[in-house]
Amino acid sequence: MSAAALDIFGETLAEDAPDASEVDALAILGRHYGLTGTARPLPGERDHNFHIKTEKDGEFVLKISHPAEEAGFTDFQNKALDHIALVDPTLPVPSVRKSLGGEAQFAISVAGSAPRIIRLVTYLPGVLLSRSPTSVAQDRNVGIFLARLGKALRGFFHPAAGSDLLWDIRKVAKTRPMTADIADAGHRALVERAIDSFEEHAAPIIPQLRAQIVHNDMNSYNVVMDASRPELVTGILDFGDMIHSPLICDLAIGAVYRWPAEGHPLAPAARFVAGYQSVQPLEAEEIGILFDLIRARLALIANIASWQAERFPAKRAYVLRLITEVWTSLERLDALSPADARRYFLDHSNPE
Known part of the structure; x- marks a missing residue:
């Protein structure tokens, strides 16, 4: 990938964030929140996250942002969570725990790094959707949950909502240069055809559609299900890809992770x-x-994951964790015409 590609996608992914250890996490927890407990690293694309367990105060996620992360964007996430709690308090989303100084976020150097934004949010118990058995009821319930989340965010706005985001589905055509990192020619062709179809059918329509702030990343690693009843949603994580975007884009992202099964x-x-x-x-x-x-x-997933895997070998397993499902889905959907797919959705996606 050329230097020009880095100019397109910004500098946040130009290098990995400096390491943050469990010792660093616990020091921050004690000094800034007055809490003690244990810290376990959690996977993440940009940030360093730790699952915190305390004896008396519950469980949390300590989030240490990438040094390139802007304070306005993390403030966007904090304010969105506060708004959701106000509008729909029964919707299970993380809540922000303020520091001893009453701050929702603050910036400090971690292990000698440039200042990094620190936040603490509540931990949502359960099993990730990616590890839960699927069912017809689960398909429907996850859709209901996303609609509720969209309605809760409907009246919210923040200046950072207009950020130029790598994962903005509307800008998929800009990722064409990343196809150079897809080794298989057949897979590259699948991606090219998907982008061509988007530009022909969707891009001209998108500016006409209703839009608002949306979660923008309802992937199967961001949805939490009930451990004993895997058809029930118990929470959604990671508001780091929020954006002002058409509602249908948010819905399409969630629909991707209802992977094709037997039959249609x-x-x-x-x-x-x-x-x-x-x-x-x-x-x-x-x-x-x-x-x-x-x-x-x-x-978009195929392009970004392949590009990242080449440049950040330490994260290769993480960024490619869904690539098998992605190629299978692209292959099966490639066999459908857009017209047939539209008819199928019209005939089979009406609420009962």
């Missing part, structure tokens, strides 16, 4: 959309481009 490849996604529509009905123009948005998100 869009069946799980259609059940997910039906659940969503039972809370938030879609407009005809939105349903009309949903299939192209799903394929565009898959192309």
Whole structure:
């Protein structure tokens, strides 16, 4: 990848963040929050996150941001969580724990690094969606949850919502240069066709559609399910990719992770959309481009993951953890025409 590609996607991913250890995490916890406990590292794309367990004060996630992260964007996340708690207090999302100084976030040097933004949020117990058995009820319930989250964010705004985000599905065409890091020619062709279809069918329609701040990353590692009843959603994590975007883009992202099963490849996604529509009905123009948005998100994952895997070998397993499912989905969806896919969604995603 050329230096020009780095100019397109910014400097945040140009290098890994400096390491932060469990010792660093516990020192921050004690000094700034007056808490003691244990710290276990959690995986993350940009930040260093730690699962904190205390004896008397519950469980938390300590978030140590990448040095390139801007304070305005983490403030965006804090304010969004506060807004959701106010509008829909029954919706299980993390809540912000303020420091001893009453701060939702602060910046300090960690292990000699440049200043990094520190935040502490509550930990949501359960099992990640990626590790939960799937079911028809789960497909629908995850859709319902995303619709509720969208409604809770509907009246919220923040200046950082207009940030130029790498994971903005609307900018998938800008990732074309990243296809050079996809080794398999057939896979590269799948990605190219998905981007071409997005540009032809979805891009001209998107500016006409309703938009608001959305979560923008309902992937299967960000959704928490009940351990004993895996069809029930108990929370959603990681608000770090929030953006002001069309609602249908947010829905398409969640639909991607209802991976094609036996039978029609869009069946799980259609059940997910039906659940969503039972809370938030879609407009005809939105349903009309949903299939192209799903394929565009898959192309985005393939491009970014392949690009990152080449440049950050230590994170290769993490960034490629879903690549098998991505290629399988792209292959199965490539066999459908956009017109047939639109008809399927119209016929099978109505709320019951």
